[in-house]
Amino acid sequence: MDEIQVNITDIKEEIKKTCQNCGRNPEDITLVVVTKTVDPERINYAVDCGVSNLGENKVQEIVDKYETVSKNVKWHLIGHLQTNKVKYIIDKVELIHSVDSVKLAEEISKRAEKYDITKDVLVQINVAEEETKFGIGLDEAVDFVKSISEFDNIRIKGLMTIAPYSEDPEGVRLVFRQLKEKFDELSKLNLPNTDMKYLSMGMSNDYHIAIEEGANIIRVGTAIFGKRNYNK
Ligand SMILES: *Cc1c(COP(=O)(O)O)cnc(C)c1O
Numbered sequence: 001m002d003e004i005q006v007n008i009t010d011i012k013e014e015i016k017k018t019c020q021n022c023g024r025n026p027e028d029i030t031l032v033v034v035t036k037t038v039d040p041e042r043i044n045y046a047v048d049c050g051v052s053n054l055g056e057n058k059v060q061e062i063v064d065k066y067e068t069v070s071k072n073v074k075w076h077l078i079g080h081l082q083t084n085k086v087k088y089i090i091d092k093v094e095l096i097h098s099v100d101s102v103k104l105a106e107e108i109s110k111r112a113e114k115y116d117i118t119k120d121v122l123v124q125i126n127v128a129e130e131e132t133k134f135g136i137g138l139d140e141a142v143d144f145v146k147s148i149s150e151f152d153n154i155r156i157k158g159l160m161t162i163a164p165y166s167e168d169p170e171g172v173r174l175v176f177r178q179l180k181e182k183f184d185e186l187s188k189l190n191l192p193n194t195d196m197k198y199l200s201m202g203m204s205n206d207y208h209i210a211i212e213e214g215a216n217i218i219r220v221g222t223a224i225f226g227k228r229n230y231n232k
Contacts, residue, residue, distance in 0.1 A: 004042065005049045007224045008033075015218075018211045029211060032076050032200075034221030036061060037228040040068040046224065047073055053094075055219050059085040066092055078160070078200075078219055080134045083107045091115055097160040097200050097219075098124045100134050102147055109151035118153050118193075122160040122200055125182065127175045130164055141182050142189070149191040156191070158198035159183050160217075169206040176201050176213035183214070 011031065019026040032055040035043045043054065047070045054069070056062045057079025066075070074094035081089075081096060083104050089096075090111040099105050099121045112119040123145060126135030136144045145156055161179050163172035179201060187196040202210025204223035211218065222228065 001042070001045050003226070004046055004224060008046065008049045008051060011220060011223060014208065015211065018208045022212045024211065028216050030198075030217045032078070032217055032219045033224055034078065034203075034219050035065070035225070036079075036221065037230055038221075038225050040065050042225065043069050055097075055221075059088050062092060063088055076219075086111050090119065091117075095120045095122065095157065095198070097122045098134065099148065099154075099156075100124045100136055102144075105148035105151055105154055109153040112153035118155050120155050120157045122158050122198060123148075123156065125159050125161045125179055127161050127178050128164045133162060135161065138178060138182055142186065145186055145194065146189075146191060149193045152193060154193060156194040156196075158196050158200065159186070160198075160200035162203070163201065163206055163210075166206075169209050172206050173209050173213060176206075176210050176215065180214040 015029050016026045030053055032053045033046055033051045034055040036057050053074050053076060055076040055078040062075055075092055076095050076097060077089055077093045078097045081098050081104060086107045108119050108121060124135040125138060125141055126133050127138055129137055149156060159179055163175045166172050180199060183196060183199050198217050199215050200217035201215045202218040204220050207218040207220060
């Protein structure tokens with residue numbers, strides 16, 4: 001457990017240093033702590049260490065942990081979301097990072113309307129066009145955002161990407177840079193129901209570079225909880 005506290009302190013220090021080196025304000029960076037496969041006891045320990053944003057990539061894990069994890073947190077859905085599961089998390093999550101189809105955006109808007117809320121979402125972009133990953137291609141991003149901006153009960157708050165895994169984190173710098181350029185382009189369009197505010201990119205092995213390239217949400221799991229055990 002102590003390790004978790006040390007890791008969180010280290011990462012906050014790293015965020016601060018990285019920001020200082022590139023002239024950014026560390027307070028502009030939101031650390032989303034990724035808790036997939038982590039049990040509620042350890043998650044609550046992290047919360048006691050000052051963590052307030054948690055990320056899960058599966059609907060079921062959020063539903064399972066929602067009652068046992070401290071209520072003083074904001075949940076982020078960071079993984080692929082099936083249309084038929086929106087109803088289980090619409091009232092539980094602060095931000096959905098993974099909108100990647102018109103059908104999904106429509107369903108989120110429809111469910112949000114029933115709760116009389118607007119749901120903040122990010123559009124997931126598959127910058128490197130990897131076949132194994134979800135997301136919209138960079139070239140289709142503008143048309144896609146335009147088409148989902150007609151739904152009144154979602155707010156498009158920005159973009160998210162998962163960079164390809166690379167031994168050399170420098171290799172992903174261009175991916176982050178391209179996403180930032182698209183983010184800036186979209187910001188200038190002043191589309192309805194759109195308020196480009198968040199750029200969600202960077203994980204345990206590449207968050208420094210993501211921050212240097214403009215990320216304001218980073219999603220970190222392994223560097224806090226250690227290697228995940230998927231076989232429990
Ligand atoms: C698991 C996951 C992360 C965290 O990855 P780490 O390498 O453990 O920091 C970030 N984003 C998404 C979408 C993930 O699924």
